[in-house]
Amino acid sequence: MPTPVVLVHGLRGSSAEWSVLRDILEAHGHDVVAVDLPGHGTRIGEPFSIGESLVTVADAARSLGTAPVFVVGRGLGGHLAVECGSLIDTVGGVVAIGCGTQALSWVLDSYRIASTTTHHMLPDSGAAVSSAASSTFVRAGSSGGVAPSEHFADTLRQLDALETGAALARLQVPVWLLNGQFDRFRMQERAFLSAAADHRLVRQRGVRLAARFRRPMETARLLLGILDGRHPTRSLSALPDR
Numbered sequence: 001m002p003t004p005v006v007l008v009h010g011l012r013g014s015s016a017e018w019s020v021l022r023d024i025l026e027a028h029g030h031d032v033v034a035v036d037l038p039g040h041g042t043r044i045g046e047p048f049s050i051g052e053s054l055v056t057v058a059d060a061a062r063s064l065g066t067a068p069v070f071v072v073g074r075g076l077g078g079h080l081a082v083e084c085g086s087l088i089d090t091v092g093g094v095v096a097i098g099c100g101t102q103a104l105s106w107v108l109d110s111y112r113i114a115s116t117t118t119h120h121m122l123p124d125s126g127a128a129v130s131s132a133a134s135s136t137f138v139r140a141g142s143s144g145g146v147a148p149s150e151h152f153a154d155t156l157r158q159l160d161a162l163e164t165g166a167a168l169a170r171l172q173v174p175v176w177l178l179n180g181q182f183d184r185f186r187m188q189e190r191a192f193l194s195a196a197a198d199h200r201l202v203r204q205r206g207v208r209l210a211a212r213f214r215r216p217m218e219t220a221r222l223l224l225g226i227l228d229g230r231h232p233t234r235s236l237s238a239l240p241d242r
Contacts (some may be wrong), residue, residue: 007035
């Protein structure tokens with residue numbers, strides 16, 4: 001049976017990064033909405049906020065009707081998907097792509113410093129870097145702005161508010177962590193799985209985060225398998241005591 005799906009992009013991305021995957025899901029009968037978070041894509045001029053981002057995802061989920069919705073997110077979008085899934089009752093499942101580490105303060109501080117330096121030192125305030133990053137994810141001919149470096153720094157300041165481990169513990173629906181073998185941030189992957197009551201780790205061999213969008217057919221195959229029930233989760237209540 002087709003499943004409605006909300007797609008949530010990552011940091012400095014946009015809904016356009018999902019263009020190929022969205023087409024594949026729709027071709028298999030799934031209703032799909034790909035959102036632009038504030039400060040990204042068609043909403044590039046808006047200030048980013050965690051609260052407004054959660055409202056955006058929740059509104060998209062509710063727009064797809066009363067059937068349980070799967071929320072699929074990459075990076076920042078995956079953390080938001082988990083948080084949203086723990087808060088609203090229209091979510092039937094969560095797929096978090098490239099989410100294996102809590103937004104730790106020292107990591108965020110490092111990225112903030114690098115982003116601020118880029119914005120102030122480069123003559124184009126980092127526009128060329130943003131464009132190069134965008135081309136990794138966005139299909140040729142697609143539109144969608146990439147958050148400039150000053151928006152990036154503002155976004156990073158707010159990520160401390162996302163407590164993904166706690167959200168996973170609250171989550172009452174199945175969650176899949178879809179992580180690549182060479183994803184850089186997987187330090188808390190096992191802790192995240194332990195926190196979730198109903199979970200499954202799906203590993204993409206030989207893949208890091210950006211490669212998923214250069215090889216969308218493989219990511220689509222795995223996601224379709226999740227939607228079709230070919231990658232069942234494991235309930236903690238069903239696991240033997242250790």
